[in-house]
Amino acid sequence: MRKLDSKVPPGPLAEKWVKYRSTMPLVAPNNKRRLDVIVVGTGLAGASAAATLGELGYNVSCFTFHDSPRRAHSIAAQGGINAAKNYRNDGDSVYRLFYDTIKGGDYRSREANVHRLAEASTDIIDQCVAQGVPFAREYGGELATRSFGGVQVSRTFYARGQTGQQLLLGAYSALSRQISLGSVTMYNRHEMLDLVVVDGKARGIIARNLLNGKIERYAAHAVVLGTGGYGNVYYLSTNAMGCNVSAAWRAHRRGAYFANPCYCQIHPTCIPVSGDYQSKLTLMSESLRNDGRVWVPKDMAMVEKLRKGEVKPENVAEEDRDYYLERIYPAFGNLVPRDVASRAAKYVCDEGRGVGPTGLSVYLDFSTNTMRYGRSVAISKGQPDASDAKVKEWGKEVVSAKYGNLFEMYEKITGENPYETPMRIYPAIHYTMGGLWVDYNLETTIPGLFALGECNFSDHGANRLGASALMQGLADGYFVIPYTIGTFLANEIRTPKISPEQAAFDQAEKEVKERIEKLLSIQGNRSVESFHRELGVDIMWEYCGMARNADGLKTAQQKVRKLRDEFWKNVFVPGAANEYNPELEKALRVADFFELAEVMIMDALDRKESCGGHFRDEYATPEGEAQRNDKEYAYVAAWEFKGPGQAELHKEELTFENVELKTRSYK
Numbered sequence: 315m316r317k318l319d320s321k322v323p324p325g326p327l328a329e330k331w332v333k334y335r336s337t338m339p340l341v342a343p344n345n346k347r348r349l350d351v352i353v354v355g356t357g358l359a360g361a362s363a364a365a366t367l368g369e370l371g372y373n374v375s376c377f378t379f380h381d382s383p384r385r386a387h388s389i390a391a392q393g394g395i396n397a398a399k400n401y402r403n404d405g406d407s408v409y410r411l412f413y414d415t416i417k418g419g420d421y422r423s424r425e426a427n428v429h430r431l432a433e434a435s436t437d438i439i440d441q442c443v444a445q446g447v448p449f450a451r452e453y454g455g456e457l458a459t460r461s462f463g464g465v466q467v468s469r470t471f472y473a474r475g476q477t478g479q480q481l482l483l484g485a486y487s488a489l490s491r492q493i494s495l496g497s498v499t500m501y502n503r504h505e506m507l508d509l510v511v512v513d514g515k516a517r518g519i520i521a522r523n524l525l526n527g528k529i530e531r532y533a534a535h536a537v538v539l540g541t542g543g544y545g546n547v548y549y550l551s552t553n554a555m556g557c558n559v560s561a562a563w564r565a566h567r568r569g570a571y572f573a574n575p576c577y578c579q580i581h582p583t584c585i586p587v588s589g590d591y592q593s594k595l596t597l598m599s600e601s602l603r604n605d606g607r608v609w610v611p612k613d614m615a616m617v618e619k620l621r622k623g624e625v626k627p628e629n630v631a632e633e634d635r636d637y638y639l640e641r642i643y644p645a646f647g648n649l650v651p652r653d654v655a656s657r658a659a660k661y662v663c664d665e666g667r668g669v670g671p672t673g674l675s676v677y678l679d680f681s682t683n684t685m686r687y688g689r690s691v692a693i694s695k696g697q698p699d700a701s702d703a704k705v706k707e708w709g710k711e712v713v714s715a716k717y718g719n720l721f722e723m724y725e726k727i728t729g730e731n732p733y734e735t736p737m738r739i740y741p742a743i744h745y746t747m748g749g750l751w752v753d754y755n756l757e758t759t760i761p762g763l764f765a766l767g768e769c770n771f772s773d774h775g776a777n778r779l780g781a782s783a784l785m786q787g788l789a790d791g792y793f794v795i796p797y798t799i800g801t802f803l804a805n806e807i808r809t810p811k812i813s814p815e816q817a818a819f820d821q822a823e824k825e826v827k828e829r830i831e832k833l834l835s836i837q838g839n840r841s842v843e844s845f846h847r848e849l850g851v852d853i854m855w856e857y858c859g860m861a862r863n864a865d866g867l868k869t870a871q872q873k874v875r876k877l878r879d880e881f882w883k884n885v886f887v888p889g890a891a892n893e894y895n896p897e898l899e900k901a902l903r904v905a906d907f908f909e910l911a912e913v914m915i916m917d918a919l920d921r922k923e924s925c926g927g928h929f930r931d932e933y934a935t936p937e938g939e940a941q942r943n944d945k946e947y948a949y950v951a952a953w954e955f956k957g958p959g960q961a962e963l964h965k966e967e968l969t970f971e972n973v974e975l976k977t978r979s980y981k
């Protein structure tokens with residue numbers, strides 16, 4: 315087993331980053347101009363990195379498979395971004411954000427990285443405000459905040475329900491400026507299909523021009539991946555349909571270790587599955603749990619009445635409702651972290667108290683807080699005796715100002731008006747905490763290959779707290795990589811321009827072409843989509859989803875292998891290689907999902923404990939909560955590729971010097 319060096323600098327936690335940053339090797343401006351950097355991805359992580367590296371003077375080439383950098387999946391982020399600004403004077407601090415994140419991650423993340431993230435959080439807000447990101451503001455002009463799960467302060471900055479979009483527009487404008495200055499060359503509609511490693515260092519990529527199918531080579535002194543998460547391995551998820559693991563997976567195949575693949579986040583508030591035709595699930599932002607109360611009926615008689623349509627949910631009396639999160643977790647109530655809220659929803663549905671046609675949903679009800687807001691407006695208008703109808707109307711206006719676009723989206727999809735009747739929600743796959751293993755410099759186990767944002771194994775341990783992915787992506791791109799890439803590039807200033815005309819590029823290109831030819835030559839009977847659906851819904855969600863156990867995971871392993879074999883014999887990919895061919899794009903991505911799925915299962919089998927999003931039925935407390943095993947499993951599991959379905963485990967032991975490992979309690 316290889317010893318993984320996390321390269322965490324010495325010194326007190328709060329001083330590590332400041333001191334390290336001030337003492338690390340620098341690359342002089344004249345040398346930066348001679349160094350080429352490839353950035354793959356234009357989400358918050360990639361766009362912020364490419365813009366900042368361009369601004370610093372590096373010669374950057376930036377790639378996205380989308381038709382515009384602005385289409386990166388970050389655009390979907392709704393609820394907000396955390397920062398320890400303490401504008402509310404409610405007790406927040408960098409330490410508290412650090413502590414909440416470590417605890418929220420169930421003590422499975424690296425202390426030093428998380429502290430650095432909390433430090434950078436405040437700079438991110440300043441940077442984005444300077445770019446013109448229209449964060450919500452209080453009446454007096456100060457930036458507004460709201461609360462997200464797992465915390466007791468209000469530190470989430472937001473732009474209505476479109477925070478990701480607004481932040482991405484900010485990063486995109488910074489990127490566009492560099493494109494217009496010539497320091498960044500942008501390649502839209504180019505998909506990275508392989509990483510090229512020369513003499514042990516990442517030196518380039520092989521990309522397919524998606525418009526004409528041409529296979530192209532790009533060389534650089536270093537490669538940075540900001541290619542997002544792999545939640546789409548489950549087929550149904552809140553991720554955009556195009557999100558995939560291929561860039562990270564291809565890097566993994568070339569030697570980058572893949573860390574904690576079984577840590578997947580299941581978000582408690584998504585619009586429930588409604589039929590077999592669906593290929594996407596829609597998130598209802600966690601911010602809604604600020605004002606929405608989660609409940610199911612107390613007894614089965616009421617469940618039956620609701621199902622038969624004899625009673626409408628809005629007419630169910632208070633005494634017949636079980637606000638189970640408020641009952642079980644009084645300290646955090648509806649704002650418990652996502653893993654806890656998701657499991658609780660699963661339990662009540664498993665008991666049979668789930669609502670809606672499938673019984674797989676719970677209510678998220680805004681009526682109490684609509685009336686509370688309305689009363690407050692009535693008092694401020696000097697009309698404390700206003701009628702209930704008037705109070706409701708005013709309350710609706712407040713709720714609409716906060717969540718209007720989310721309510722509209724819900725109504726468009728379900729046909730139900732959430733101002734009048736409670737929303738129905740159910741957990742769905744949303745985010746992946748696992749990803750490429752990186753050290754403190756965000757460098758993978760391949761020198762010169764860096765990974766940022768959701769595609770690295772991140773600072774979120776076994777469970778990410780809401781509003782912290784945007785924070786991490788932007789911290790990585792704006793504030794970490796611009797420094798840490800220098801630790802590698804400072805030693806490359808004498809390296810001449812990397813030529814793409816060399817053996818490693820020939821070989822990688824040949825392998826890409828062979829893979830494409832193979833997929834096109836099968837001409838079988840099943841669509842790529844049908845394989846993806848079976849892999850994701852019937853195997854991964856069923857056996858490696860909200861709850862896992864050894865028997866189920868072993869069954870899943872067999873099923874994935876069998877299905878993967880069938881895929882390579884019976885998939886039908888129409889069209890040709892040298893043309894626009896979206897089915898071919900999908901086939902290449904699904905082929906990688908098959909290999910990833912096996913390592914996820916291996917990782918879930920290895921981790922004989924429950925922690926965060928990884929819940930093993932065998933390791934639960936008598937109350938049904940996750941039971942960690944810190945003695946044996948306080949490590950990052952970093953898997954080395956040894957062939958499809960084969961991987962070797964390396965462990966990075968996690969040391970906790972600043973927080974005490976406790977059983978996570980939100981009661």
Ligand SMILES: Cc1cc2nc3c(=O)[nH]c(=O)nc-3n(C[C@H](O)[C@H](O)[C@H](O)COP(=O)(O)OP(=O)(O)OC[C@H]3O[C@@H](n4cnc5c(N)ncnc54)[C@H](O)[C@@H]3O)c2cc1C
Pocket residue numbers: 354355356357358359360377378379380383385386387388389390391392393394395477478504505506507540541542543552553554557558560561597744745766767768769780781782783784785787
């Ligand atoms: C519906 C939804 C709502 C969310 N809301 C929030 C929220 O409110 N707050 C929060 O903190 N987090 C939220 N998240 C999570 C957060 O949005 C993501 O974790 C984050 O935006 C990921 O950013 P990224 O830059 O790492 O990746 P992405 O934004 O996914 O970008 C990936 C980029 O890589 C490119 N790419 C990928 N593979 C290749 C390849 N092979 N070749 C070329 N290009 C490639 C893509 O084109 C894209 O440009 C939400 C997630 C979802 C799904």
